[in-house]
Amino acid sequence: MIKAQTLKGFRDFLPKQAKKRQYVIDILRKTFESFGFDPLETPALEYEEVLLGKYGDEADKLMYRFEDNGKRKVALRYDQTVPLARVVAQYQNELPLPFKRYQIQPVWRAENTQKGRFREFMQCDADIVGSSSLLSDAEVIALTANSLQKLGCKKFKIFINDRKSTSYFKTNFDISTEKIPCMWRAFDKRRKTGEEGVKEELIKCGFSITETETLVSNAKMAPPTSELDKIFTYLKQMNMPVDLFEFDPWMARGLDYYTGMIFEIQIEGYSGGSVCGGGRYDNLIGMFAGKNIPAVGFAFGFDRLIEAMEELNLFPQNLNYSSARILVSIFNTELFYKSIELLNQLRNNNINAEIYDDPDQKLDKQLKYADKKGIPYVAIIGPDEVKNNMVTLKNLKEKKQETIPLDELVKLLRLALSGVEG
Amino acid sequence: MIKAQTLKGFRDFLPKQAKKRQYVIDILRKTFESFGFDPLETPALEYEEVLLGKYGDEADKLMYRFEDNGKRKVALRYDQTVPLARVVAQYQNELPLPFKRYQIQPVWRAENTQKGRFREFMQCDADIVGSSSLLSDAEVIALTANSLQKLGCKKFKIFINDRKSTSYFKTNFDISTEKIPCMWRAFDKRRKTGEEGVKEELIKCGFSITETETLVSNAKMAPPTSELDKIFTYLKQMNMPVDLFEFDPWMARGLDYYTGMIFEIQIEGYSGGSVCGGGRYDNLIGMFAGKNIPAVGFAFGFDRLIEAMEELNLFPQNLNYSSARILVSIFNTELFYKSIELLNQLRNNNINAEIYDDPDQKLDKQLKYADKKGIPYVAIIGPDEVKNNMVTLKNLKEKKQETIPLDELVKLLRLALSGVEG
16 A cells, blocks of 8 residues: 655645644735735746756755656746746736735745755745835835734844945955955854854954954944935834844845845744845846846745744634534434524524534534534534523533523624634 | 746736635635635645556646656645545544545646646645535535635536436446446536437447437436435525525536535536536545545636636626725825825725835826726825825826825725725
């Protein structure tokens, strides 16, 4: 017999987990749309040439590529930015710029799973394409903050820097262009390893001890660029609380990609790393269109976000339940029609309800099913209840039950559920 | 330069289309959950051996299969039923039966695109696994009806038959087992080609003219099985209007797969074919578990559903707009802060709003952007408006504008938008 197993790095999401994921996606969508971002979907498979060579050699090795039945060379979606660039070129007459789009789809990378990485994971991107205005930079930052707040996350910090501050170091310390990437990679270690770690890395880059000391003491005091100053002003005008964002002259992020403002977000109390990163990248989106198209945006790390929300207990309690809020049990085949009547009534009143599937099963087994499945309430209509037009409502978690008038069930249930509903 | 193009049979969904898809998915999810169905997600890639040979030789040819970087033979999700069977076996201790799950994910098939088929398309499945009760058959039928009603579809017909009625024909007309599949394929043509078409097919199966006449005249009057009678009774008890479902003794569907009740749904006024099909299949889900596990369920044809809803004009008008309901224009850099203030106010009141990205652009260009993007309203705050604490609200579609007190904007806009919101 064939073994029932998934590929390494690929995951099934059983109901409880699938619900949490959907909860986050629903809130992100709604928040993105409230800022005027529109959804975009692109195919899982693209011509290999569309994706290949766009992310660097290392990435190409991680890409899922194969020949399809028609001998076409194809590749699975590796990220959502290159497909966005293709879309912008392919539909340039239909898409008015600035194009504000979000995209929430899985991507595939043959990563080393020993690092706790997955080979199929969701990306949540939002970008403004075709705008070089710093107001757009502020908008995307404000959107990330708003998204986290809508997810119930109150304490987080958005670290912001500007890729253009490179010129500050070049001009003031006469650093050769070749050493710049190494310098930024060293700076970027600051939050993890402290200044001593940065110094070690700078030495490795070939800076002398004196140069290293000078660089580190100056990086601390490096002023924000005039662009960042303007973005900070916009953020304040947008009522963003000042304790949510911070200028971080050490932060580098993906050097080759960004051309201006860069940012990443740490959630307080979550040690799994940055949950969101983004910035301005003015030289990428135009690659298929044959011209420069400015862009600014971000991506949430979906798995980290879920993990952080679990650790911080930000998911509403009702996600732990089955979709059904109540199981209508069946007392016996004669009274079955009363159970169906109740089921209809509950569903007509928008209460998620299911009926036990077997009219001949003992009540005890029905209760066990509800309990195992995490359905919080069970309704019982036996002969006594029918006679008096009542229903017995069992609360499985609290192991309590009461017999109430049938026509009060919807009202009482709504009240009881309101305590656990998001 | 690399050409910006998609693979044949693969589609981009630009905002308007992506929104319609999301609208349908949201309603389906909500309806499925109201019946107590829980979400499940499975990976896009599976071990080839999990999928191969499960759908027949023709299907295997259409499967996207390849060797991954670790030389594992893998295949892209071909449907959602085989992965469900794998999940049921793999997590049998975690999943209490009956397991009621829905799954809405893309599948990939290297179909002949000339038939208007796609190689990547969404499937929407809901199934009850582990229940042989006919009440479950009725539940899934009721769920399809309820889903269509929630999508705004009022006139449709659910055609229902029972695979077990085969025994009626075998017993009464002494048909050999080998001829049964051909007979059903002939019967199944009835809705498309009428009785004459059925007769032609039966002759091709090797039935004599007399046998053919007898079969056809009897098929018309074939009685529903006792199981179907019971399902019909359940449906009536569930308050399903009797004009929504109909016994169809001719209907066959995928013969090899189903073991009991089968059904499909036609939407009145839509000629693209059945939008939903399903039935009971008791011998499939246990394939990885090594035992028989009964199951009943259905799949909506997502692309057809969208097409039918478009033809019947069932999508709410607001889906034709951009996510933003209002563009806050910028009169000039001095008054920019007033625009940002208004933007904050609108978003705080849950009105999807965006601000024009360039504070130095002419008003005319800003209006054109809103119009092209399909944002229905534009707010203007110039010096006169600021002086009097007013705002000018432009309705782009009706080419009307009025200047109103700033603190009445939210109220008025809500009122105006309520006419076009779903």
